[in-house]
Amino acid sequence: MEVSPEYAVQMHGIVKRFGSFTALDHVDLNVRKQTVHAILGENGAGKSTLMNILYGLYQADEGAICLDGEEVGIATPTDAIRHGIGMVHQHFMLVENFTVTENIVLGDEVCGAAGVLDMKRAREEVVKIVEEYGFEVDPDAKIEDISVGMQQRVEILKALYRGADTLILDEPTAVLTPQEIEKLIEIMHDLVGKGKTIIIITHKLKEILSSADECSIIRRGVSMGTVDVSKTTETELASKMVGRNVSLTVEKTPAHPGDVILSIRGLSVKDERGIEQVRGLDLDVRAGEIVGIAGIDGNGQKELVSAICNLARSESGTIEVDGREIQNTNPRTSLDNAVAVIPSDRHRWGLVLPFTVGENLVLERHGEERFGKGLTLDYTQVNAFAHELIEQFDIRPAGCEEHVASGLSGGNQQKVIIAREVSASPRVLVAFQPTRGLDVGAIEFVHKALLSVRDGGAAVLLVSFELDEVMDLSDTIAVIYHGKIVGEFAQGTVDEGQIGLLMAGGGAK
Amino acid sequence: MNTLIRFLRKPIASAIVAVAVGFAVAAVVLAVAGFAPGRSFAALFQGALGRPKYIANVIIKATPILLTGVAVAFAYQTGLFNIGAEGQYIAGTIVATIVGVTFDFPAPIQILLVIVSGALAGALLGAFIGFLKARFGIHEVITSIMTNWIMLYLCNFIVSTDAFHKTNSTSAIPINPSGYTMVLPNWKRSEAGIEFLNNIPWLKDVLLKTDLNFGFLIAVAVAILAGILLARTELGYELRAVGHNRDAAHFAGINVEKNIILAMLISGTFCGLAGVLNITGISPHTITTIAAMEGYGFNGLSVAFIAGCSTVGCIPASLLFAGLIYGGMTVQQVMGAPSDIISIMIGTIVFFTALPGVMPLLADVIERRTASAGDPPAPHTEVPPELPAQDRAVRVDNGKGGEE
Numbered sequence: 001m002e003v004s005p006e007y008a009v010q011m012h013g014i015v016k017r018f019g020s021f022t023a024l025d026h027v028d029l030n031v032r033k034q035t036v037h038a039i040l041g042e043n044g045a046g047k048s049t050l051m052n053i054l055y056g057l058y059q060a061d062e063g064a065i066c067l068d069g070e071e072v073g074i075a076t077p078t079d080a081i082r083h084g085i086g087m088v089h090q091h092f093m094l095v096e097n098f099t100v101t102e103n104i105v106l107g108d109e110v111c112g113a114a115g116v117l118d119m120k121r122a123r124e125e126v127v128k129i130v131e132e133y134g135f136e137v138d139p140d141a142k143i144e145d146i147s148v149g150m151q152q153r154v155e156i157l158k159a160l161y162r163g164a165d166t167l168i169l170d171e172p173t174a175v176l177t178p179q180e181i182e183k184l185i186e187i188m189h190d191l192v193g194k195g196k197t198i199i200i201i202t203h204k205l206k207e208i209l210s211s212a213d214e215c216s217i218i219r220r221g222v223s224m225g226t227v228d229v230s231k232t233t234e235t236e237l238a239s240k241m242v243g244r245n246v247s248l249t250v251e252k253t254p255a256h257p258g259d260v261i262l263s264i265r266g267l268s269v270k271d272e273r274g275i276e277q278v279r280g281l282d283l284d285v286r287a288g289e290i291v292g293i294a295g296i297d298g299n300g301q302k303e304l305v306s307a308i309c310n311l312a313r314s315e316s317g318t319i320e321v322d323g324r325e326i327q328n329t330n331p332r333t334s335l336d337n338a339v340a341v342i343p344s345d346r347h348r349w350g351l352v353l354p355f356t357v358g359e360n361l362v363l364e365r366h367g368e369e370r371f372g373k374g375l376t377l378d379y380t381q382v383n384a385f386a387h388e389l390i391e392q393f394d395i396r397p398a399g400c401e402e403h404v405a406s407g408l409s410g411g412n413q414q415k416v417i418i419a420r421e422v423s424a425s426p427r428v429l430v431a432f433q434p435t436r437g438l439d440v441g442a443i444e445f446v447h448k449a450l451l452s453v454r455d456g457g458a459a460v461l462l463v464s465f466e467l468d469e470v471m472d473l474s475d476t477i478a479v480i481y482h483g484k485i486v487g488e489f490a491q492g493t494v495d496e497g498q499i500g501l502l503m504a505g506g507g508a509k
Numbered sequence: 510m511n512t513l514i515r516f517l518r519k520p521i522a523s524a525i526v527a528v529a530v531g532f533a534v535a536a537v538v539l540a541v542a543g544f545a546p547g548r549s550f551a552a553l554f555q556g557a558l559g560r561p562k563y564i565a566n567v568i569i570k571a572t573p574i575l576l577t578g579v580a581v582a583f584a585y586q587t588g589l590f591n592i593g594a595e596g597q598y599i600a601g602t603i604v605a606t607i608v609g610v611t612f613d614f615p616a617p618i619q620i621l622l623v624i625v626s627g628a629l630a631g632a633l634l635g636a637f638i639g640f641l642k643a644r645f646g647i648h649e650v651i652t653s654i655m656t657n658w659i660m661l662y663l664c665n666f667i668v669s670t671d672a673f674h675k676t677n678s679t680s681a682i683p684i685n686p687s688g689y690t691m692v693l694p695n696w697k698r699s700e701a702g703i704e705f706l707n708n709i710p711w712l713k714d715v716l717l718k719t720d721l722n723f724g725f726l727i728a729v730a731v732a733i734l735a736g737i738l739l740a741r742t743e744l745g746y747e748l749r750a751v752g753h754n755r756d757a758a759h760f761a762g763i764n765v766e767k768n769i770i771l772a773m774l775i776s777g778t779f780c781g782l783a784g785v786l787n788i789t790g791i792s793p794h795t796i797t798t799i800a801a802m803e804g805y806g807f808n809g810l811s812v813a814f815i816a817g818c819s820t821v822g823c824i825p826a827s828l829l830f831a832g833l834i835y836g837g838m839t840v841q842q843v844m845g846a847p848s849d850i851i852s853i854m855i856g857t858i859v860f861f862t863a864l865p866g867v868m869p870l871l872a873d874v875i876e877r878r879t880a881s882a883g884d885p886p887a888p889h890t891e892v893p894p895e896l897p898a899q900d901r902a903v904r905v906d907n908g909k910g911g912e913e
Contacts, residue, residue: 019873311760332762343760352754359746363761366746377743 005069008033008166008197009054009085014063016049023049025221026063031166031214033068036188036198038212038229040205040241042439044409046221047201051168054199055087056080067166086159087168092151096144100137100154101126104161129160134190148297149180153187166197173207177296178467178500185211203241203439205234205248206468217241242441250447253455255475258287261459262308262339262428267317267327268483269303277303279483280317285428285459290450292462292474293485296503300483301463302344305432308461309341310334321428335364340426342417344433344463350417351405358386358401361420393419394445411442418449429453432463447473467496467503481505517872520817526868527815527861528829535854544846553851556839557832561711565719567831569791572724573598575827576783577809579732580776582818586739587772588752593638593653595806596660597631597777599799601784603664604630606796609684609788610673619687620789627785628778634660635777636770643766649773657802665798675795683794690789691722722790728827731779735820738775748772780806811859830855 003010009031016024024046031037041047052058054065056074064071067083074080080087094103101123110122126139135153143151152172159167169188173181188198188211202208208215209229217224217240224240239245262285269278278300285291295301306312307327308319314327321337334341343349351360362371362382371381386401395415397403405413414434421429431450435443450473454460464470470477477494479487479502487502516522536546557567577594584591591597605627612622634656641647667673673681686694696702697716706713715721739745750758751768759765783805788794812830816822837851 019870309760330762330764331760332764335762341760348754348756349760350757352750352757354753355750359750363750363757366743372743375742375744377741377746379741 003066003069003071006033007031007066008068009199010066010069011050011054012064012066014050014053014065015061016046016053016058017061023221024053024060024218027218027221027223029216029223030226031197031199033197034192034195035213036192036200036211038208038215039199039201039218040203040208040215040237041218042203042220042241042441044220045218045241045439047218048170050218051087051170051199051201054080055085055168081162081164084163084165085168086156086162086164086166088152088155088159088170088172090171090174092155094143094151094154097142099140099142100146100157101139103143103154104139104158106158108162126157126161129157133157133160133187133194135187147180148175149177149183152176152180152184156187156191165195166199167191169198169200171202172200173202173204175297175465177503178496179504181207205237205440208237209234219243238440242439244441246440246444248440250451250472252451252473255289255454257289257475258457260284261287261322262461263318263320264304264308265318265320267304267307267319268315269300269307269312270315271303271312276315277483278307281480281484283461283478283485285461287427287457287459288454289475290454290460290462290473291476291478292464292470293478293480294467294470294499294503295465295480297465299480299503301432301465301480303483304480305341305344305430305463308334308339308428308430335424338425338427340421340424340429342414342421342429342431342434344436346410346413346417351413353404353406355405356402357390357395357405357408357416358383360405360416361386361389361401363420364424389419389423392423393449395419411438411445414438414442414446418446422449422453425456426453426458428459428461430461430463433465434462435464435466435469443469467499471496471499479503514872514875517868517875520819522868524815524817524822524826524862527858530861531854531858534857535850538850538853539846542846542850544844544850549840549844549846549850552840552843553833553836555836556843557836560714562714562718563835565715565721567828567835568725569720569722570835571827571831572722572728572790573783573787573805574808574812574830575725575728575823576731576779576786577806578812578816578823578827579728579735579809579820580779580783581806581809581813582816582820582823583735583739583779584772584776585813585818586752587748587768588755589639589642589649589769589772589776591635591638591653591773591776591780592650592810593635593656593806594776594780594809595802595804596653596657597634597780598784598805599657599660599664600630600634600777601627601781602788602796603660603667603784604781605688605785605788606673606681606684607667609688609794610682613685613687616687616689619685620690623684623688623789624782624785627788628781631781631784632774632778635780636774638777639770639773642773643769657806661799661802664796668796668798678797680793680797681795683792684788688789689722689794690724690786691720691791692716720791722786724786724790727782727786729824731782732820732824735775735779739820744771780809783809811855814859815862817862 007030009029011027011029014024014027027050029050039047049058053060056077056079059075065074066072072083074083095106104126105122110118110125112118123139130137130139135157137150137153137157156167172184176184192198200212212229214226215229215237216226219241234248238248264281264283267278267281268276271277281304293301303312307314310326310329310331310333318325319327321339324337326333326337347353352363362385366377371378383401387399390398390401393415395412405416434446438446450460450462462470462474475491477489477491477499478485479499481503482505539546539549556563558564577598580594581591605623608626609623612619614622638649638652638656641652642649668681675682697706706716739749747763747768748771750763751765755765808830812823812826815829816826833851833855837848840846840851841848
């Protein structure tokens with residue numbers, strides 16, 4: 001490797017092992033100064049590990065890091081910050097009831113004599129940076145009162161305040177609306193223009209094409225090379241990342257909707273804090289169609305799904321499945337009415353991680369006669385049943401019915417849940433963020449599974465924060481805002497901009 | 510080397526290493542205090558295993574802590590921390606005494622009646638704690654500690670009542686002999702019995718000089734049945750599901766509240782049984798005024814954690830624990846060393862068994878070192894959640910891997 005000051009960051013021959021597992025195997029990375037450099041890879045490919053090494057959260061077993069052409073040792077995040085590296089994590093690390101200024105200076109406070117906080121001077125410094133970079137952020141607003149996009153800018157400001165020249169953004173667009181994503185890309189280019197270098201970790205191809213100059217691909221801990229973004233295509237990036245050709249567009253046949261199966265009328269649901277999140281929502285889902293709910297996180301999606309699976313109380317309104325009201329009963333009733341749910345948080349709701357894959361696959365139907373001989377649970381039957389599903393749904397490693405679920409990769413854990421829910425032959429399938437954290441190969445699988453359930457005549461309700469997913473997969477797109485459906489469109493009759501506007505609360509109904 | 514690596518990955522390796530470290534620490538403490546470790550350990554083994562009588566006493570001492578150990582391990586696998594084993598044990602002794610004194614049926618009926626009522630007492634107290642958690646969300650550790658003290662004073666109250674107090678003593682009246690569960694209690698003291706036993710000295714030693722009783726067999730059966738219940742039945746499946754992930758269990762239509770109550774009820778049953786068997790099996794066959802907790806429940810905690818919370822693993826763990834305590838008394842007599850050394854040893858063992866993830870990690874380090882010989886491995890402080898080592902640690906908790 002040639003060490004040169006034209007690169008802001010050079011990582012050479014990085015090896016990182018966790019026990020007997022090699023997460024990174026002699027990975028190289030060269031990031032030119034004043035560019036946006038994307039790091040692309042599937043989940044678990046090692047891209048976050050690489051960045052965590054650069055930020056001092058992990059130590060490399062082998063390899064060297066050079067900044068501005070000089071080799072440095074980075075043992076802790078404090079070292080990284082001292083060397084001008086800042087990192088914005090996917091999950092923001094902000095104190096909700098502090099102001100923007102307080103959050104930015106937290107940990108690096110401006111103090112007067114005897115350690116007294118000098119908030120006035122701190123505010124001045126913050127205002128200076130905000131103005132310098134043209135961020136539209138109110139330094140006195142509380143974090144809990146500003147939007148997610150604003151919160152992200154505060155995170156970026158935090159890094160800039162600490163003198164970062166190189167910014168690492170971990171999956172920065174995961175929580176943003178299309179408009180906010182555009183704004184973020186603008187900010188990134190602006191920062192580059194002002195002399196900063198930006199590294200973004202992502203598995204979203206579109207955003208790489210619209211924001212990055214160069215893109216390095218990592219597959220299973222190995223460098224797959226760096227490409228010039230202006231000379232590549234989505235398909236090329238995807239096949240480099242996965243190692244095979246994948247279909248990026250959802251191939252679906254037209255829907256043949258039948259009778260209304262899931263019917264929600266005037267539904268109101270409160271969250272754990274007693275605040276009404278679903279406010280008089282009406283929605284119908286017919287047999288053989290996918291209705292996709294588009295919306296920004298926190299507009300009542302979670303409470304809507306909770307009410308359908310009877311985890312939350314409905315304050316008012318009805319939820320009918322095939323004409324039977326199921327609201328305010330218990331999760332068992334939802335299951336007994338053939339409502340299957342793919343939960344958003346698979347570790348919390350979907351799986352018992354220390355259980356075997358087989359035990360997880362019978363989680364909702366262990367009481368069925370075929371698995372029980374009297375009081376005992378017939379593990380031979382359970383494992384035989386599991387074995388079949390594992391083959392049918394290509395859950396890997398093959399024959400893993402007696403493996404512990406926590407040992408599976410995220411994508412395969414999701415397949416376990418999908419196998420369980422889909423094989424229950426549901427009348428209604430609720431899929432809440434079914435592809436969260438999955439890579440393109442697994443996403444393709446999940447989408448095909450949802451379509452096959454639809455074509456089998458079930459009503460599918462897709463709730464996702466990924467607008468692309470809702471747009472591509474749904475036969476009907478319903479936009480949720482502030483606990484209500486504010487617009488319903490047949491697929492193809494509306495574009496992303498209109499939906500995005502409704503999602504943000506703009507536009508008349 | 511490969512054998513060593515494979516051994517270290519097994520749950521039992523942690524237990525064995527912990528015991529070895531416990532002995533090593535005790536040796537250091539003994540040496541520092543001026544007692545020869547070798548001779549002290551010799552006295553320990555002599556005192557625990559030297560005579561048939563000693564072995565019988567170790568088994569007798571192991572009985573209640575095996576049952577409370579199983580109770581704690583069982584609750585732990587269902588996500589509950591039953592620190593109330595002590596109180597449920599006392600509840601068992603109280604009710605066993607009341608029933609055993611009040612009624613006097615022929616032996617088979619009497620024994621069954623006393624055992625069932627004592628076990629029921631523990632069960633109800635456990636279920637009460639479970640109910641408070643399930644219904645009102647009160648943490649079981651708080652209610653357990655409170656019920657422990659309530660049971661202690663209830664015991665002292667019953668001892669002091671006219672109906673049960675034995676005059677000029679600090680005890681209640683012993684239960685009727687029809688409720689005794691010793692091995693051949695009448696025959697062994699009859700002329701024919703003594704004549705017969707004179708020919709077999711070891712048996713005489715065991716039967717006449719100890720309260721050898723059937724309790725340990727019951728306790729072993731309970732440990733095995735509890736293991737089967739957890740690993741092989743529908744109820745056990747639901748209990749474990751609730752224990753490992755309450756949200757996912759609820760989501761899957763499992764009645765979480767019912768299962769919490771049931772888990773505490775079953776755990777309490779085992780503790781109540783421990784109490785009954787101490788009343789029916791060993792003298793003085795009654796309850797006495799207690800000034801402080803006797804520790805049957807708390808020692809159960811230690812037993813359960815030495816066993817890695819495997820119910821079957823509690824069998825060897827309880828014998829080890831009882832052997833250390835009983836043999837430790839000899840160390841005191843022979844060497845003049847304080848029996849606190851034994852407490853230090855037990856404490857060390859429990860401390861090291863509480864680190865179930867360490868041995869598999871050690872296996873990883875050795876593996877890496879042999880793989881890249883001469884290349885010193887970097888220190889590994891961080892462990893990502895996907896690491897197999899952690900899965901294994903979790904696996905120990907759920908008990909299936911207990912004693913492979």
